[in-house]
Amino acid sequence: MTFKRDLIRTLSKKNKIILSKYHYDFRGSKLFEKITQQKDYYPTRKEKEILRKIAPKIKKLFKGKLSYVEIGSGAINKISIIINKQVKFYVPIDISYDFIKNSTKKLKKKFPFIKTIPVKADYSKKFKIPTLKNTTKIFFFLGSSIGNFHNKEEISFLKKIKKNIGKNNFLFVGVDLIKSKVILERAYNDRKGYTSKFSMNLINIINKSFNAKLNKKNFYYVGKYNTKLKSIQGFIVSKIRQSFYLNQKKFKLKKNEKIQVEVSNKYTIKSFSSLSKLSGWSPVNYWLDKSKYYSLFLLKS
Numbered sequence: 001m002t003f004k005r006d007l008i009r010t011l012s013k014k015n016k017i018i019l020s021k022y023h024y025d026f027r028g029s030k031l032f033e034k035i036t037q038q039k040d041y042y043p044t045r046k047e048k049e050i051l052r053k054i055a056p057k058i059k060k061l062f063k064g065k066l067s068y069v070e071i072g073s074g075a076i077n078k079i080s081i082i083i084n085k086q087v088k089f090y091v092p093i094d095i096s097y098d099f100i101k102n103s104t105k106k107l108k109k110k111f112p113f114i115k116t117i118p119v120k121a122d123y124s125k126k127f128k129i130p131t132l133k134n135t136t137k138i139f140f141f142l143g144s145s146i147g148n149f150h151n152k153e154e155i156s157f158l159k160k161i162k163k164n165i166g167k168n169n170f171l172f173v174g175v176d177l178i179k180s181k182v183i184l185e186r187a188y189n190d191r192k193g194y195t196s197k198f199s200m201n202l203i204n205i206i207n208k209s210f211n212a213k214l215n216k217k218n219f220y221y222v223g224k225y226n227t228k229l230k231s232i233q234g235f236i237v238s239k240i241r242q243s244f245y246l247n248q249k250k251f252k253l254k255k256n257e258k259i260q261v262e263v264s265n266k267y268t269i270k271s272f273s274s275l276s277k278l279s280g281w282s283p284v285n286y287w288l289d290k291s292k293y294y295s296l297f298l299l300k301s
């Protein structure tokens with residue numbers, strides 16, 4: 001229900017948008033996993049490099065038993081890098097529940113000593129974290145998902161998470177850094193076309209939900225870096241003048257009219273440190289990959 005209402009609302013705006021969380025049906029999650037395996041898409045590679053650097057330090061950083069809670073966990077292919085015997089619980093939280101249930105099973109096979117509790121939730125709303133007794137809770141928000149909010153909503157998101165998890169817990173946040181437009185745009189227009197397939201999958205999702213009869217052939221995808229906003233903006237563009245109905249409401253698209261389907265804000269170390277402080281968190285440390293493309297922040301609540 002929310003999806004339908006939200007979609008009608010955001011497509012009724014002058015500058016039409018679709019929120020990024022709606023990409024992730026099972027197929028969308030699979031396609032995102034494909035994107036992360038592309039050479040052009042550096043964030044996954046760089047974040048894994050940093051996690052490998054941190055892995056031997058976990059024992060020093062956090063004493064005693066630990067619970068790992070991963071917000072927007074997706075394919076769960078990063079967390080295993082930093083799992084050690086201290087970890088008693090692993091809680092992946094995602095909107096794409098069937099997908100994370102599958103991924104959790106694979107993790108459980110690798111680490112049978114961990115209790116896994118997959119949770120279906122929309123993290124942009126209020127959500128409940130299971131009770132994780134006698135452990136320090138370490139949260140993870142990886143994959144530069146912090147950049148996927150419109151209108152600085154990442155600040156209210158970080159504030160809400162802090163309130164939800166209480167004092168003296170930790171949050172690792174993967175933060176993609178500002179860099180050359182060429183590298184950024186290549187990452188969001190990968191040569192094998194998976195980013196395009198991922199974005200065009202929204203047409204399938206809309207057709208399935210509303211019986212809308214949109215034809216993918218009448219759209220194309222493009223990802224552009226907006227230097228002023230320091231943000232990648234992904235669009236599906238209408239090749240023709242066309243109209244369609246969602247719940248009896250008529251929507252018109254002009255030729256070349258764009259629907260924004262992706263936002264990926266980029267930061268500097270300074271800008272993200274300030275943003276986290278503004279959101280009530282204390283930055284403890286941050287790490288960079290060798291090429292300084294990407295950073296991983298550790299924040300304390």
Ligand SMILES: C[S@@+](CC[C@H](N)C(=O)[O-])C[C@H]1O[C@@H](n2cnc3c(N)ncnc32)[C@H](O)[C@@H]1O
Binds near residue numbers: 044074076141
């Ligand atoms: C950019 S992907 C990152 C996946 C993974 N963390 C990684 O680093 O590769 C975003 C993930 O968050 C999930 N997601 C997006 N918006 C969400 C929301 N509002 N609530 C819950 N999960 C969401 C998606 O299903 C997807 O698995």
